[in-house]
């Protein structure tokens with residue numbers, strides 16, 4: 459089943475900022491993204507969230523700030 463989430467375990471995305479340059483699709487080596495490429499509706503979407511390994515290449519690549527790292531709450535990491 460295809461995931462329609464706007465985040466993986468490691469990155470979230472705001473598709474409204476996407477300019478459909480497709481740079482992140484080339485950059486993500488794990489096939490996480492797919493193109494939504496309709497005449498008036500172009501942006502990247504997450505197709506395979508479970509493939510994301512948190513490499514953050516998409517965050518570094520996107521010129522439009524679409525991606526944000528997901529940082530775990532400190533309460534989760536105490537011990």
Ligand code: SF4
Pocket residue numbers: 466468469485486487488489490509510511512513514515516517
């Ligand atoms: S963090 Fe890496 S693996 Fe995950 S979506 Fe971005 S480029 Fe792909």
Ligand code: SF4
Pocket residue numbers: 475476477478479480481482483501502519520521522523524
């Ligand atoms: S790099 Fe950014 S602007 Fe370009 S397609 Fe990916 S999310 Fe959209």
